[in-house]
Each structure stands twice: as structure tokens, then as C-alpha cells.
Amino acid sequence: MVSFTDEFVDIIYDLYKQPLSSELDGVCRQRFLDYVAVAISGSTLIKERIENYPGLFCQHQPQLTPVLGLNKYAAAETAALLNGMSAHVAELDDGERFGMVHPGAPVISALISALYQYKLSTEQFLKGIFIGYEATIRMARLLQPELKDNGYHATGPCGCVGAAMGVAAARDFSKSQMKDAFCAATTSASGILKVIRENSELKPYNAGQAALNGLTAAIIASLQFNGPGDVLEGDQGFIKMITGKEQLKSIDGADVQLIKRAYTKPYAACRHCHAPIEASIALREKHSVDSESVTAIRVITHRFAAFKHDHTNIENDYSAKMSIPFSVAVALYVGRASVYEFTHKYISDKEVQRLTKLVKVEVDDELTNLVPEKRVAIVELTFQSGEKVSYQVDLPLGEPENPIDKSMLEAKSLELLKYSGIEEQAALGLVEHLLQGHDFTAVLDNLVH
Numbered sequence: 001m002v003s004f005t006d007e008f009v010d011i012i013y014d015l016y017k018q019p020l021s022s023e024l025d026g027v028c029r030q031r032f033l034d035y036v037a038v039a040i041s042g043s044t045l046i047k048e049r050i051e052n053y054p055g056l057f058c059q060h061q062p063q064l065t066p067v068l069g070l071n072k073y074a075a076a077e078t079a080a081l082l083n084g085m086s087a088h089v090a091e092l093d094d095g096e097r098f099g100m101v102h103p104g105a106p107v108i109s110a111l112i113s114a115l116y117q118y119k120l121s122t123e124q125f126l127k128g129i130f131i132g133y134e135a136t137i138r139m140a141r142l143l144q145p146e147l148k149d150n151g152y153h154a155t156g157p158c159g160c161v162g163a164a165m166g167v168a169a170a171r172d173f174s175k176s177q178m179k180d181a182f183c184a185a186t187t188s189a190s191g192i193l194k195v196i197r198e199n200s201e202l203k204p205y206n207a208g209q210a211a212l213n214g215l216t217a218a219i220i221a222s223l224q225f226n227g228p229g230d231v232l233e234g235d236q237g238f239i240k241m242i243t244g245k246e247q248l249k250s251i252d253g254a255d256v257q258l259i260k261r262a263y264t265k266p267y268a269a270c271r272h273c274h275a276p277i278e279a280s281i282a283l284r285e286k287h288s289v290d291s292e293s294v295t296a297i298r299v300i301t302h303r304f305a306a307f308k309h310d311h312t313n314i315e316n317d318y319s320a321k322m323s324i325p326f327s328v329a330v331a332l333y334v335g336r337a338s339v340y341e342f343t344h345k346y347i348s349d350k351e352v353q354r355l356t357k358l359v360k361v362e363v364d365d366e367l368t369n370l371v372p373e374k375r376v377a378i379v380e381l382t383f384q385s386g387e388k389v390s391y392q393v394d395l396p397l398g399e400p401e402n403p404i405d406k407s408m409l410e411a412k413s414l415e416l417l418k419y420s421g422i423e424e425q426a427a428l429g430l431v432e433h434l435l436q437g438h439d440f441t442a443v444l445d446n447l448v449h
Contacts, residue, residue, distance in 0.1 A: 004247065009182055032434055034413065040417060063117050065080070084109035088208070098137075101136060107163050108129060110164075111129060111163075113211075133162065135162040136159055188217055189238070199315035201316070270321055283390075295384055299378070306324070320346075376393065378391070378393075
């Protein structure tokens, strides 16, 4: 009888053996472009803390990896950690709603280190992105919603598995080597939701350590350290340890390409905040809302969005990005929710603070039953006149059913690169190279120099 572990690895290996079509090549390049722009902009938020840390960075040598946005090189493992953190800290990285997971930050961060360490070809690197996303999203879909209900941040454990499988695919591992990488990744997989609460700043670390642990899991497999026959099932298997259940639903087969189900974020906040943000912006535009006339704000949504995302005490920009009330308040006040709005300027703004305190987040069981097919949010405003208006968003912008197209992705990337201090012509060249070019190390090295 084929074990659950073998079934999972068989599916991933079957996907790996499939040639990368021109369509998938384009999808992987767009994921990479989004990642690079988000990571570079995110690095500006953590740069001051890490750029002068003793011994963290090195002079450029072969096999050292660039740390995006910092104009420095580091060992492969250090770069995977820091790039993973930078790619997640701005809350603009991609995700997949059925798995409630962010694949890009851990997967591509590990692969950039592998790109330099093993001199990967463009084709190998893009195949690694494809397989890394497929493994991350499959694992998250398999474990959710039990994973979230038990307090795990899926990007940590599932991203670790995806990063390991992505690197394994890029390095052309055999099926048995892939299984060993998978087993090593599952025992390394971690990341709890507690670190996104209150004034904690450790949420990006979940993505960074997933990239680091996934990269090292692939290294361990290449050194021929074998894993158990079935790491997933049984009393001490990964599934029971992390969900409390013996076995879960079936795995999506190799006939499904889940990377196409990834969403692109237009707003710099937790994805659960996006539908409320979009509804607030729509109300502002439709009714020419003067924020000072608003006396009450209701947000009716599903339980996954409301749980621990309803806080009105905003302690820092991390707390702001996790808060539906703040996200709604700043969207109503400014009409935007970009990286510029989740800053001290608006956190300390008296009118934004007033609006934030007005927001009441309510759970609706019927809306919860629609998840994950829909992630509905209804925003209702009450004005001084007593008038009430509301707006409903079923799926926010960026989902495959409501997509951000290539031109919109390019615009997002250019805005983030400009925010990071990159001149327009250089930014345009970077976008073009990532979407059409073949020497990714050259373009990443240019970013450093």
C-alpha cells in the first residue's frame, strides 16, 4: 500500500517531470517579479536593524547570495532567512486563499540562495518556483483549516516544505532524494500565529525561517540522510502532531496546477483585511464620504478574518497591518491602503484613530460557511444624519476570479521599486528582465552594485 507521504511526493515528482509550458514560464516569472519588488520594498522596513550587524554580511565572492534591498551579500543560509523576512514584512507578498498560505516569500528566497550556490539555469530556477508553489499550496490545502485553528501560521510549516521541494526540483533530485528532502522539511516545519498578535514583529520571521529550513532540508537530503517511510501518518506523524487528526482530505493531483490559484496583493495588509479595505474604498468613492460625518462602522465577515484581526489598539505598523479596524479607517480616510498608509503618519493621525475605534467587527455564520470559495466582507457606515450605506465584497482584487493582470502587476512593482529608491529607468529595466530575460544572477547582482 502506498503511504500518504509517497502519494504526496509522487504527485510533486510527476509535476516536476512535466515540461514547463510557455504559459507556466510566464506565471513563474510574474511570481518572481512580484516577489522581488515586494522584498526590496520590505527590506527598507528592517534595514536599519540588520545592515550593520557584525559578521552577517560578506564581500562578494562566488556562491555568496545577494540580500535584496541591502546592497550586500551573505552566506546562502543567511540570505534565505533575510530575503524571506523582507519578502513578508510589508504584507504585500502573494498567497493562496484555500491554503491560507504565502508561498512566494519562503520558496523564492530559498531558490535565490540555490541559484547562486549551485549555478542554476533559468529553466531550473523557474521549475523550482513552480514546484515550490505546488508543494506549499498542496500541503496548506491538506492541513487547513485545522492548521490555523491549532494556532499555526501556514507560511511557516507549509512554506518550509515548499522551499525544500522547490530547491530539490531545481537541483534535479531523484524521487527518493525528494522524499528525503520532504521528510527533513517536515521535521523542521514550524511557525505559530501567536507571533502576529499585539506588538510582535516576528511574523516575517516565520517566512524567513521557512526559507532557511527548506534550503537546509534539501542540503541534508543531498547528503543522503534518509527519512522515515511515512513521515505524515501515524501517531507521531506530521499530520497528527500538527492538526490532532489521523488523516485529512485527499491531495490535489498532478493534473491541477495550483500556482495559477495564487493571488496577488494590491493592499499592504493581511489578506483578511483586503475585502473590508476594498468595500471601504468603494463606499468612499460612491458616496463621496466625509470621514468626519461617520459615526459608526460595522464590518460583517467570516470567522477566519475576524479572529484576532479585530483589534483597535494599534501599537506599531505590524499591528496596523493585522487590524481590520485600522485598515478600514485608513482606507476611508485616504482612499488607499498601500505601503505608504501603514506607517506612523497614519497610526498617529487623530482622525484615523477615531475611525479605528468606531469599527466593530462581527462574525456571520453564513459568510463563514462560504469560506474558502468566497471571503466575504460587508462594510456598513452610519452618518450623523442617521443614513446608513453598505458595500459587499465577495472576493477582493488579486484572486484568480478577480485578477490583477500583467499591466497592473507591473504598475505595482514599479511603485514599490520607486518607494525603495530605485530610479524609474532602472526599475523599468528590472521589470523587463525578470519577465523576459534569462540571466537572473546578473540582474540581482546589478541591484546590489
